[in-house]
Amino acid sequence: MLFGKLLPREGNFFELFDQHGQHIVEGSRAFLRMVENYANLTDRERLAAEVIDAEHAADKITAEVNRLLHTTFITPIDREQIHGLINAMDDILDLLQDTTETLSLYDVRRMTEETLSLSQLSARCCERVQHAVNLLPKLSQHTAVEAALKACEEIDQLESEADRVMRSAMSKLFREEQDVRELIKMKAVYEMLETVTDRCEDVANLIEGIVLENS
Template sequence: MGGFNSFVKLFIPKDRVFYSLFEDVAANLVEMGKVLVELVSSTDMAVRKDKTHLIERLEHKNDDFTHRIFVELGQNFITPFDREDIHHLAATLDDVADYIHGSAKRLDLYKVHEINDSVRKLADLIYQGTLELHKAIPELRTMSNMRNITDACVRINSLENHADDIYDMAIADLFEKESNNAGELLKMRELYQALEIATDKCEDCANVIESIIIKYA
């Protein structure tokens, strides 16, 4: 089947390849977000370890997609939209993957046994953000359904604001409860930061998508 797909790709106009690659990245990010939610929902350390390894493999897969986008960018004279926008969107999507992976890695490295509500809520907001990106990105192919793109971007902005509130409350709570335990305080603050930055990166992606549709709509 792989050979046939490669054969078919020979006949795809060269600028179309970017849409497919961005859609692959978006689908991969949804999978990463889903696995992160499963990871923080589990109390079984062996299950968590497996989920962390899976997120790591998905992050490597994401790196491959991003690399292919940059290679195509270097080889193609014709692109569906501005080269800087393609570069920027690929880089910001890759950042989302990096911070999902970073969050999972911190949970593992810091041996966080008790996963609290703040961590679970932030993980869920990241997952929701990846789902919205997955709705918006395929619409870039035709740009015929602008409403779908703008709605997804608005929802991502709202998710990020919600994540900021949860982050602020989690940090305040942390300083109140762990003020005498510097190690625990630093570990949890780093974890909260990685999770919150992942939602920021989803918003960065939404901003790039919005700037693309403003130019081409």
């Protein structure tokens, strides 16, 4: 009993979730701006660095959440939910960083309309993730519950749209691209960007479960 009293009863998990969500939005917006300004090498390199900085900042928050899980006696929601959510959120930025680095490693020199569309959808998904996460401490309010579930539904819709865009992009790529190397490069980029929305959907599914169990 004394041991339990000495341990913190509740860490600032919701605040850390929100901070992580803000970094996700920062990273996704930087990636989108990079795609929009890809022809400008200086802007491209600066914005790529912003994506990587956002991922590193989020990594620190993930580490802090996992540390708190070992030192907090009573958590605001189930420990497995906390662990699953923060790691699923971290996967989003990891993938954005991987995509950023792939563009450089593969020496991708031009952006397609499909790349821009997928980047826009990814950024919108990330904004919805941050919005849903921000509502978690307010689940005692019916309006917050409805708003969180709506955000999750919107993420699902955006993921479906990204899947449609990717299928169309792949079809166009294999029909029109004559350079095999370019085909391989862009195929990888399309798949990674669509997977960003998949990871956002994973987070939405976790948040939906948390909302339903704790409201």
